[in-house]
Amino acid sequence: MADAMPPRASLGAILAVFAALGMASFGGGLPGWMHREVVRRRRWMTEENFLAGVALGQVLPGANSVNLALYIGQQLRGWPGAMLAAFGILGPPFLVILGLALMHARYGELPGMAVVLGGVAAAGLANSLTVGLRAARRMQGLWPWAVAAVTFVAIGVLRLPMIPVVLVVIPASVALAWRARHAA
Amino acid sequence: MPLDRLIALALVFAPLSVVSLGGGPSIFAEMQRQAVEVHGWLTDESFVALFAISRAAPGPGSLIAALVGWEAAGFAGALVAAVALYLPSSLVLLAVGQWWRRRGDSPARRVIERGLAPVAVGLIFAGVLTLMRAEGVGLPEWLTLVGCTAWLMRGASPYLVMAVVAAAYAGLFRIGAMGA
Numbered sequence: 001m002a003d004a005m006p007p008r009a010s011l012g013a014i015l016a017v018f019a020a021l022g023m024a025s026f027g028g029g030l031p032g033w034m035h036r037e038v039v040r041r042r043r044w045m046t047e048e049n050f051l052a053g054v055a056l057g058q059v060l061p062g063a064n065s066v067n068l069a070l071y072i073g074q075q076l077r078g079w080p081g082a083m084l085a086a087f088g089i090l091g092p093p094f095l096v097i098l099g100l101a102l103m104h105a106r107y108g109e110l111p112g113m114a115v116v117l118g119g120v121a122a123a124g125l126a127n128s129l130t131v132g133l134r135a136a137r138r139m140q141g142l143w144p145w146a147v148a149a150v151t152f153v154a155i156g157v158l159r160l161p162m163i164p165v166v167l168v169v170i171p172a173s174v175a176l177a178w179r180a181r182h183a184a
Numbered sequence: 185m186p187l188d189r190l191i192a193l194a195l196v197f198a199p200l201s202v203v204s205l206g207g208g209p210s211i212f213a214e215m216q217r218q219a220v221e222v223h224g225w226l227t228d229e230s231f232v233a234l235f236a237i238s239r240a241a242p243g244p245g246s247l248i249a250a251l252v253g254w255e256a257a258g259f260a261g262a263l264v265a266a267v268a269l270y271l272p273s274s275l276v277l278l279a280v281g282q283w284w285r286r287r288g289d290s291p292a293r294r295v296i297e298r299g300l301a302p303v304a305v306g307l308i309f310a311g312v313l314t315l316m317r318a319e320g321v322g323l324p325e326w327l328t329l330v331g332c333t334a335w336l337m338r339g340a341s342p343y344l345v346m347a348v349v350a351a352a353y354a355g356l357f358r359i360g361a362m363g364a
Contacts, residue, residue, distance in 0.1 A: 022242060022243045023242045023243070024242065024342075024343065025242055025243060026240075026241075026242050026346060028245060028315070029342075030244065031308070032336075032342065033342060036342065048294070048297040048298065048301060049297065051297070051300060051301040051304040051305075052284070052296070052297045052300045052301070052304070054304040054307070054308065055300040055301075055303050055304040055307065056277070056280060056281070056284070056300075057277070058304075058307050058311075060273070060276055060277050060280060061201065061202050061203060061204050061272075061273040061276060062201065062204055062270070062273025062274060062276070062277055063204065063244045063245075063246040063270070063273075064311075065244045066244055066246070066270055066273075066274070067273070067274075067277045070274055070277050070278060070281065071277065071281050074278060074281040074282070074285060075281065075284075075285055078285075079278065082274075082278055082281070086270070086274060089243065089244070090243065090244070090247070090266070090270065092242075092243070093241055093242045093243025093244070093247055094243070094247060094250055094262070094266060096241050096242060096243070097237065097238060097241040097243065097247050097250060097251060098250065098251075098254060098259070098262060100237050100240060100241050101234070101237055101251050101254060104233065104237055109233075109236070112354060112357040112358070113236075113240060114236065114320075115353055115354075115356075115357045115362050116350055116353045116354050116357065117239055117240055118320060118321065118324075118325055118353070119324070119325065119328055119349045119350065119352065119353035120346055120349055120350050120353070121239070121315070121325075122316075122321070122325040122326075122328040122329045122332070122349070123328060123329075123332045123342075123345055123346050123349040124346070125312050125315055125316065125329055126328070126329050126330075126331075126332030126333040126335075126336055126345070127332075127336060127342050127345075128308055128311065128312055129308070129309070129312050129329065129333045130333055130336040130337055131308060132304075132305050132308035132309050132312070133333070133337060134337075135301060135304065135305050135308075136305050138301075139301070139302060139305070143302075144301065144302035144305075145302070147299075147302035147303060147306065148302040148303070148305040148306040148309070149306065150306065151302070151303050151305075151306025151307060151310065152305075152306040152309045152310050152313075155306070155307065155310040155314075156306075156309060156310030156311075156312075156313040156314060157310075157313070159314075162307075166303065166307075169303055169306075170299065170300065170303055173299040173300070173302055173303050174295060174296050174299030174300070175299070176299065177295050177296075177298035177299035178295045178299070180298075181295055181298070
């Protein structure tokens with residue numbers, strides 16, 4: 001079994017990176033944080049491999065960000081890498097959230113917290129949007145734009161259920177990629 | 185008694201794990217129904233409070249499961265709920281990922297990756313739009329989204345962007361320009 005990636009990421013580094021990402025990701029947008037650390041800064045993974053993980057993580061059951069962490073860890077270092085990535089992204093926030101619940105039970109709600117969180121959540125989404133825009137800029141030819149547009153309109157605008165949509169769109173998109181490759 | 189609770193928690197969250205297509209938001213409604221109406225672990229009001237706490241905390245929003253477990257059966261309950269929610273779906277993902285990893289750098293894999301990339305782009309945009317249509321999101325949040333995206337695309341650190349946004353919203357709230 002050949003490794004898909006040279007094992008440049010040590011297990012300790014995977015744990016450290018994902019533990020930091022888990023704690024930094026207030027307001028969501030975790031895929032954006034992971035993209036920045038794993039693809040852009042550390043170059044552990046190619047853009048295409050990362051995007052395949054984004055698609056798989058969303059399509060398969062489970063929390064998207066946890067799925068993506070598992071995928072990255074597994075592609076880099078197999079099962080131990082996956083375990084450490086998932087532990088890193090879940091462990092510290094798990095303790096923080098219990099601490100917050102204790103504080104909430106004791107002191108009640110902080111005024112203005114909801115307002116600030118609304119803004120932070122929008123900034124977190126900007127992080128995700130950035131990943132999408134960067135990936136879109138790399139798309140060559142007309143067909144990837146058509147696939148992205150159909151996916152976005154069907155799921156985001158028309159609110160169609162995701163699974164039937166991707167069951168149609170993914171095979172069509174792979175067929176188009178195959179054709180584009182053989183036409184070139 | 186506590187053991188009964190832990191088993192009940194596992195039986196609620198493990199099935200939710202395998203049906204949580206598209207992530208956390210798809211199962212919040214059923215989680216609320218099970219925890220509040222079926223099992224009576226907490227009241228409707230405290231579920232709403234837990235939801236707010238899970239949004240205020242770092243990490244995935246689905247960690248609200250740990251809070252429900254905490255309310256039902258303390259620390260052990262939080263642990264059981266989190267493991268039950270994440271383990272089954274993780275095993276599915278790892279099985280697919282293992283197969284994927286074995287493809288190595290084959291031409292077939294590269295074609296599939298090129299086909300998945302635009303789907304991922306569409307899913308990312310759709311996810312952002314869905315969350316921006318949630319309750320309580322208004323013009324300020326849309327402006328924040330556009331501004332932050334432009335700033336991040338120019339290479340700004342997301343840590344800096346988040347800190348500036350949090351400070352700006354806190355300031356606007358303070359002077360009474362935002363929030364009730």
